[in-house]
Amino acid sequence: MGVPGELERGRESYARRAWTDAYIALSDADRAAPLGAEDLELLATSAYMLGRDDDCLGGLERAYHLHLDAGEALRAVRCAFWVGITLALRGEMGRASGWLGRAQRLVEREAEDCVERGYLLVPVMLRHEAVGDWEAAYATAADAVEIGERFGDADLLALTVHEQGCALIQQGRVEEGLGLLDEAMVAVIAGELSPIVTGIVYCSVIAGCQEVYALRRAQEWTAALTQWCEDQPDMVAFSGRCLVHRAEIMELHGTWREALEEARRARQRCEQGNNQSAAAQAFYRQGELHRLQGKFSAAEEAYRDASRYGCEPQPGMALLRLAQGKDDAAAAAIQRAVGETTDPLKRTRLLPAYVEIMLAVGDVEEARSACDELQEISAHYESPMLGAMVAHAHGAVDLAQGDARAALLALRRAWQVWQELEVPYEVARVRVLLGLACRALGDDDSAALELEAAHDAFARLGAVPDLARLESLIRRATSADAQRLTPRELEVLRLVAAGETNKAIATKLVLSERTVDRHVSNIFTKVGVTSRAAATAYAYKHELL
Numbered sequence: 010m011g012v013p014g015e016l017e018r019g020r021e022s023y024a025r026r027a028w029t030d031a032y033i034a035l036s037d038a039d040r041a042a043p044l045g046a047e048d049l050e051l052l053a054t055s056a057y058m059l060g061r062d063d064d065c066l067g068g069l070e071r072a073y074h075l076h077l078d079a080g081e082a083l084r085a086v087r088c089a090f091w092v093g094i095t096l097a098l099r100g101e102m103g104r105a106s107g108w109l110g111r112a113q114r115l116v117e118r119e120a121e122d123c124v125e126r127g128y129l130l131v132p133v134m135l136r137h138e139a140v141g142d143w144e145a146a147y148a149t150a151a152d153a154v155e156i157g158e159r160f161g162d163a164d165l166l167a168l169t170v171h172e173q174g175c176a177l178i179q180q181g182r183v184e185e186g187l188g189l190l191d192e193a194m195v196a197v198i199a200g201e202l203s204p205i206v207t208g209i210v211y212c213s214v215i216a217g218c219q220e221v222y223a224l225r226r227a228q229e230w231t232a233a234l235t236q237w238c239e240d241q242p243d244m245v246a247f248s249g250r251c252l253v254h255r256a257e258i259m260e261l262h263g264t265w266r267e268a269l270e271e272a273r274r275a276r277q278r279c280e281q282g283n284n285q286s287a288a289a290q291a292f293y294r295q296g297e298l299h300r301l302q303g304k305f306s307a308a309e310e311a312y313r314d315a316s317r318y319g320c321e322p323q324p325g326m327a328l329l330r331l332a333q334g335k336d337d338a339a340a341a342a343i344q345r346a347v348g349e350t351t352d353p354l355k356r357t358r359l360l361p362a363y364v365e366i367m368l369a370v371g372d373v374e375e376a377r378s379a380c381d382e383l384q385e386i387s388a389h390y391e392s393p394m395l396g397a398m399v400a401h402a403h404g405a406v407d408l409a410q411g412d413a414r415a416a417l418l419a420l421r422r423a424w425q426v427w428q429e430l431e432v433p434y435e436v437a438r439v440r441v442l443l444g445l446a447c448r449a450l451g452d453d454d455s456a457a458l459e460l461e462a463a464h465d466a467f468a469r470l471g472a473v474p475d476l477a478r479l480e481s482l483i484r485r486a487t488s489a490d491a492q493r494l495t496p497r498e499l500e501v502l503r504l505v506a507a508g509e510t511n512k513a514i515a516t517k518l519v520l521s522e523r524t525v526d527r528h529v530s531n532i533f534t535k536v537g538v539t540s541r542a543a544a545t546a547y548a549y550k551h552e553l554l
Contacts, residue, residue, distance in 0.1 A: 015034045015035070015037045015038035015041065016034070016035070016038040016044075016048065018030070018034040019031050019033075019034035019035035019037075019038055019048070019051065019052070019055075020035075020048070020051065022034055023035075023051045023054070023055060026058075026204065026240065026241045026244075027241075027243070028055050028058040028059050028241065028243050028244055029059065029243040031051065031052075031055040032052065032055040032056055032059055032061070032064075035048060035051060035052040035055060036052065039052065045075065046071075046072040046075035046076050046079065046081070046084065046088075047072075049068045049069075049071050049072040049075065050068070050069070050072050050088070052064075052068045053065045053066075053067075053068030053069045053072065053091075054203075054204060054205060056068060057095070057205055057246055058204055058205075058208075058241070058244050058245070058246045059243065059244070059245050059246070060245030060246055060281055060282030060283060060284075062095060062099065062283065065095065066092055066095060066096070069088045069091055069092045069095075070088070070092060072084075072088045073085045073088035073089055073092070076088060082115045082118065082119065083115075083116075083119065083123055083125050085112075085115060086112045086115045086116055086125045086128075086129075087125065087128070089108050089109070089111045089112035089115070090108075090109065090112050090125070090128050090129065090131075091205075092105075092108040093105045093106070093107075093108035093109035093112065093132065094109075094131070094132070096108065097132070097135070109129070109132050112125070112128075112129055113129055116129055123160075124156060124157070124159075124160035124162045124165060126156060127152075127153040127155075127156030127157050127160070127162070127165045127169070128153075128165055130149050130150075130152055130153040130156075130169075131153065131168060131169065131172075133149050134146050134149040134150050134153065134169070134172055137149060138172075138175075138176070141179075141352075143176045143179040143180050144176075144180070146172065146175075146176045147173055147176035147177065147180070150169045150170075150172045150173040150176060151169075151173060153165060153168075153169040154166060154169045154170055154173065157169060163196055163201045163202055164202055164203050164206040166196070167193045167196045167197065167201075167202055167206060167210050168193075168206060168209070168210065170189050170192055170193045171189065171190055171193035171194075171210050171213060171214055171217075172213075173186075173189050174186040174187065174188070174189030174190040174192075174193065174214075174217065175190070175213070175217050177189065178217060178220070178221055178390075179354075181389045181390055183221050183223075183390055183391060183392065186217070186221075187217075187218070187221070187223055187226060190214045190217055190218065190226075191226075193210050193214060194210070194211075194214055194230060194233075196210075197210050197211060197214075197233075198233060205246075207237070208246055208247035211230065211233075211234045211237065211247065211251075212234070212247055212250045212251070212254075214230055215227055215230050215231055215234065215254050218230065219254070219257070220354050221354065221390050221392055221395070222357075222392040222393075222394035222395045222398075223392055223394075224258075224261065224394050224430055225430075227254070227258065228258050231251070231254045231255055231258055234247075234251045234254065235251060235255060238251045245278060245281055245282040246282055248278050249275050249276075249277075249278035249279035249281075249282060249284055249287045249288070249291065250275070250279070250284070250287040250290075251275075252271050252272070252274050252275030252278060252291070253271075253272070253275045253279075253287055253290045253291050253294060255268075255271045255275075256268045256269075256271040256272040256275060256291070256294045256298075257294060259271060260294065260297065260298060260301075261430075261432050261434075262431055262432065262433070263432075263433040263434060263469075263470050265298055265301065265302065265470060265471060266471075268294070268298055269295060269298045269299075272291050272292075272294040272295045272298065273291075273295065275287065275288075275290075275291035275294070276288055276291035276292060276295070279291055285318050285319060286318075286319065286320075288318050289314075289315045289316075289318035289319050289320030290315075290320060292311050292312075292314040292315035292318060292320065293311070293312065293315040293320050293322065293325060295307075295308075295311040296308045296309075296311035296312040296315060296322065296325050296326075296329075297325050299311055300325060300328065300329050300332065300474075301434070301470075301471075301472055301474075301475075302471050302472065302473055303332075303472075303473030303474045303477075305329060305332065305333060308325070308329050309326075309329060312325055312326045312329065321346065323342060323343060323345075323346035323359060323362075324343055324346065324358065324359050324361075324362030324363070326342055327339045327340075327342040327343040327346070327362060327366060328362055328365070328366070330342060331365070331366055331369055332474045336366075336369055336370050337370070339366045339369070339370075340366055340367070340370050340372075343359065343362055343363050343366050344363075346359055347359050347360070347363050347379075353386045353389065353390070354386075354390065356382070356386065357383060357386055357387075357390075357395060357398070360379050360380075360382060360383040360386075360402070361383065361398050361401070361402055363376075363379045364376045364379050364380050364383070364402045364405060364406065365405070367379065368405060368406065368409050373406065373409050373410055376402075376405075376406050376409070377406050377410075379402075380399070380402045380403055380406050383398065383399050383402055384399045384403070387399045393426050393429070393430065394426065394430060396422075396426060397422070397423045397426035397427055397430070397435070398423075400419045400420065400422040400423035400426070401419075401420070401423040401427075401435070401438070401439055401442075403415075403416075403419040404416045404417075404419035404420035404423060404439070404442055404446070405442055407419060408442055408445060408446055408449070411449075413445075413446040413447075413449035413450050414446075414450065416442065416446045417443065417446045417447070417450075420439050420442050420443050420446060421443070423435075423439050424436060424439045424440065424443065427439060433466055433469075433470060434466075434470055434472060436466065437462075437463045437466035437467050437470070437472070437475070438463070438475070440459045440460070440462050440463040440466070441459070441460065441463045441475075441479060441482075443459045444456045444457075444458075444459035444460035444463065445482075447459060453531075453534045453535065454534060457534055457537075460479065460482075460483060463479060464476065464479055464480070464483075467479060483537060484537075493535060494532065494535060494536075494553075497518075497528060498528055498531060498532050498535075499553060500518060501514055501518070501525060501528040501529060501532060502532050502544060502548050502553060503548065503553070503554055504517065504518075505529065505532070505541055505544055505545060505548075506544070506545040506548045506549070506553075506554055511525045511526055511529060512525075529541075529544075532544060
């Protein structure tokens, strides 16, 4: 069956993971003479990896019938299983159920035990996950793992071990769950799995790590996924989601320009492969990056596109409204999103923004309540990054309630973790709050150091809105500090503005030169200047002479 030359080229290209060449050669061979069932499966896989789902389904359906005609019922079951799973991932649940039912019927006719029974536990496990019954999902996955081990089926074992890990994570057994995800990834990295299962496990494991804020693991596995994708440059199926993961990690590490480019590439790949869910995430990442850089119109358009593709655009849209000065709209949006979200891990994505927005509108008690809930969730799903989010939120609320000492303790914990995780934007945000806490405690020198460090970080990142807010804060604080100059400091400032040296001022005011030096230093700190000329200009501007 098939033209020998084209067929051999197709098989050889498939072995090299040269998906376009494999698809073209196998398709040409099929047109010349219909392919056999095994070669149709190769063609279907090649089509899937190129994002051609319809061609994949067509090839698998033909292979299914050919296997049945040849009396190979269990081979037909495999084809029916993958047709059903592919349709389910596309949201075509009716057709998916029909094909999975066909597979189940064929397995039930088999007198002997077979590994295919384990594969047909996968949709059962997914149904348990869909309704949040994680204990049942884990138990079903465990049954499938036992079958996979007994038959030595690497694909089934990796699929179900990693699902066991996901189920444990959802039950709060995070370290155990992450350990199972790592175990599944060992088979992936070793190249033991088929192409489609490799991609599924890669993406699911990374998503699981990100869901519980296991940033270092997510980064490690994303780097491996990136290499896998780069080794198959014409692959479409998983490359878009890989780029989304890369964009999110780049954003966290402060390389925003590169992150935005990755998010754009991700969107194009996802649209090419008709992966609306991943495309929605790519649009959301674009919205976040535009918002952080102050490109509000572009951010709004990206959030709207994300929503159009089925992604909840919160908390990004609410934070955008806050940055635009539309506090009431921000509060309404984040309250709505939090109100309709029940899953604890999904709520952790919203609660930090909820705290920030509630503080902005002056509802400190509501912010405190949200902060306490975030802490309770964090205790259930422990991770350093989630702990930093809790400490950051607590510090902000403590500061708003006037407890600067408690705020400092919480903010120092957050700062340390953000530093260790190398997340510069969050480091800078914490340092702003640290500066305000130090100022509230009268430590103006430390406050100035923290605010200057935050200013420099925002400038490097291109965080235009944060930079503008910080500069406005410094100006307001400087103006207020000017009013706090002591009568003696005002005398010294007037003499500085008159051009007198510190030695001359000491003589005129009958003070030691060291005392005058200290007064001048305090004046510089309070009015936010670094030179005598700037202090003179400030004195004239504020009519202090």
